Amino acid sequence: MVKLKSNDDKEFEVEEAAVIQSEMIKNMIEDGCATSVIPLPNIDSKTLIKVIEYLNKHINMGKAAETGEEDDLKEFDEQFVNMGWEELFDVIMAANYLNIHELMELCCQSAADRLKNKSVRAVREMLKITNDLTEEEEQEIINDAPWAFEGPEIDDTVN
Amino acid sequence: MKPKRRTEIVSTTGNSHIPDEILFDILTRIPSVKSLLRFRCVSKSFCSIISQSSFTEAHHQKGSSNHLVASFPGRFTRQTLIGNLENEKKAHKNNFQLGFSLFDYLNEPYFLKLLYLVSLNGLICLWNNSNDVAVCNPFTRQHVFLPKVIMTQTVVFNCCFLGLDPTTKKHKVLMAQQFSNSTPHWNIFTLGVDKSWREIHC
Numbered sequence: 001m002v003k004l005k006s007n008d009d010k011e012f013e014v015e016e017a018a019v020i021q022s023e024m025i026k027n028m029i030e031d032g033c034a035t036s037v038i039p040l041p042n043i044d045s046k047t048l049i050k051v052i053e054y055l056n057k058h059i060n061m062g063k064a065a066e067t068g069e070e071d072d073l074k075e076f077d078e079q080f081v082n083m084g085w086e087e088l089f090d091v092i093m094a095a096n097y098l099n100i101h102e103l104m105e106l107c108c109q110s111a112a113d114r115l116k117n118k119s120v121r122a123v124r125e126m127l128k129i130t131n132d133l134t135e136e137e138e139q140e141i142i143n144d145a146p147w148a149f150e151g152p153e154i155d156d157t158v159n
Numbered sequence: 160m161k162p163k164r165r166t167e168i169v170s171t172t173g174n175s176h177i178p179d180e181i182l183f184d185i186l187t188r189i190p191s192v193k194s195l196l197r198f199r200c201v202s203k204s205f206c207s208i209i210s211q212s213s214f215t216e217a218h219h220q221k222g223s224s225n226h227l228v229a230s231f232p233g234r235f236t237r238q239t240l241i242g243n244l245e246n247e248k249k250a251h252k253n254n255f256q257l258g259f260s261l262f263d264y265l266n267e268p269y270f271l272k273l274l275y276l277v278s279l280n281g282l283i284c285l286w287n288n289s290n291d292v293a294v295c296n297p298f299t300r301q302h303v304f305l306p307k308v309i310m311t312q313t314v315v316f317n318c319c320f321l322g323l324d325p326t327t328k329k330h331k332v333l334m335a336q337q338f339s340n341s342t343p344h345w346n347i348f349t350l351g352v353d354k355s356w357r358e359i360h361c
């Protein structure tokens with residue numbers, strides 16, 4: 001078992017087979033740096049619980065193909081990314097920090113699916129981005145492909 | 160209910176708290192080129208991420224949309240290609256992400272005089288037997304007409320080929336001109352580099 005500690009000082013025990021899906025922790029274990037608790041100063045307990053849930057489910061990924069549990073895993077993944085937008089980004093940042101490739105792929109794809117067809121305004125609001133383009137620069141981009149800024153599929157809602 | 164976030168924004172650089180490399184990864188997963196062209200308007204960093212050539216390449220590798228046009232080898236007339244695309248569109252359903260009618264696009268007035276086309280990597284090269292050659296990207300709706308090849312004889316027919324130089328990542332158009340009384344003449348034009356055709360001898 002490997003002990004992980006979130007930035008709000010909560011400890012979690014995870015099976016080594018599950019936790020080594022994180023390249024970062026795998027390297028720490030291989031280098032002998034994981035003898036006691038591994039502190040994760042960038043991850044809060046709420047996010048860490050989600051990550052551990054994913055790691056535990058994906059523990060036998062290789063076996064899933066043989067035992068026909070692939071559909072089960074697919075269903076789990078679909079349910080897993082069904083979370084709030086902010087939460088999704090917390091998991092993305094955690095997966096990036098822990099270097100969990102598959103989790104990163106899953107969550108980035110979900111983020112992309114949600115951003116697709118959004119309006120410029122909606123994207124700015126969803127990602128908390130301040131527009132730093134001048135009016136002229138903005139107009140130049142619009143003039144370059146005005147058709148990309150109109151259409152019934154463009155979604156101005158933020159969710 | 161989500162709280163209004165406008166007042167919480169402290170960034171003055173236009174960068175959110177999300178690192179550019181993560182944003183890059185997410186954006187390459189958006190199949191709709193139309194959305195990406197629009198998202199260049201989000202901020203300076205969005206614009207620079209989406210405009211860089213490594214982005215186009217990564218997007219191309221991940222997406223299935225661009226393979227649509229690329230999956231037509233050989234020479235087509237405009238009408239056959241459009242017919243084929245309609246079939247392909249049905250087969251791929253959601254992957255067809257042009258967001259507008261390719262038929263309408265290829266029937267724009269400036270393309271009407273061009274009768275034949277080939278495609279590669281989502282680019283389309285159109286030409287006719289009067290030495291008019293254009294290359295367009297239907298995904299971004301950009302097009303360029305290539306300069307005319309200087310002719311000394313009457314062309315019986317022209318045939319163009321699109322190629323990609325994997326080392327320079329530049330696309331090239333190869334044009335074969337068949338004259339009535341001699342072997343074909345070959346000319347090559349590197350997109351974004353050449354100002355005029357270069358004759359090559361095969």
